[in-house]
Amino acid sequence: MPPANTNKKQKLIDLKALGRASECLKTIAHPHRLRMVEMLLSGRYTVGELAEACGIPSHMASEHLRLMQRCGLLSSQRDGRRNYYEIAEPHLKGIMDCIQNRFG
Amino acid sequence: MPPANTNKKQKLIDLKALGRASECLKTIAHPHRLRMVEMLLSGRYTVGELAEACGIPSHMASEHLRLMQRCGLLSSQRDGRRNYYEIAEPHLKGIMDCIQNRFG
DNA sequence: TAATAATATCGTAATATAACGATATATCAA
């Protein structure tokens, strides 16, 4: 049953904020990128480790990671020729919890 | 700071489930569709009401709603020539809460 | 029945995204 519609004017989120939110959602809305986020929530990993876990070539993992870093979801630290990625946006935990509850 | 990487093998979500999750995320990853979900979390609305709130023609609202209904996020009840849409996937509340916390 | 209203569908063009081979860069090791 849907909630009763109170017809009260609620404070709606600013449309620009919804635009930014949809950019972020679109960015994680990919099976391999969700896998990477899921793994990174338990610690940092290199490009190669994430690529292997997803079963994709590392140059493609690199591209996925770049997209997620670009919108502030991840950050990276280089160590020699390794590049470690980690979660930069703590709210990703809540999103993954929702996905885990619904699909896990 | 990222969480310490315990290097324990965690139970990862099945890849097919991540595929379904990414379909749903992609579907709501649009500013107008997020607005519709936000409104529908407080009650049911017609196509026309949602269209007006988003500032788009109702035939486009109808298309957005169809996409969200197709992957089980919404359902609809026709009443005469009105069609009322409502939330069918309760986990949308959690997702919107995350968005509200981060962007609202 | 005719006109209107609310919603849905179709066709299309513009744009975005995805995958991937090829190539480039940067670091380490021999």
Place this chain on the structure above:
DNA sequence: TTGATATATCGTTATATTACGATATTATTA
């Protein structure tokens, strides 16, 4: 310095998404 390793970038093609006008469907009202 040479070769190997890890990651990143480029160019291209295939596919998906978006917006939107035109048209269709269904239900109400005159």
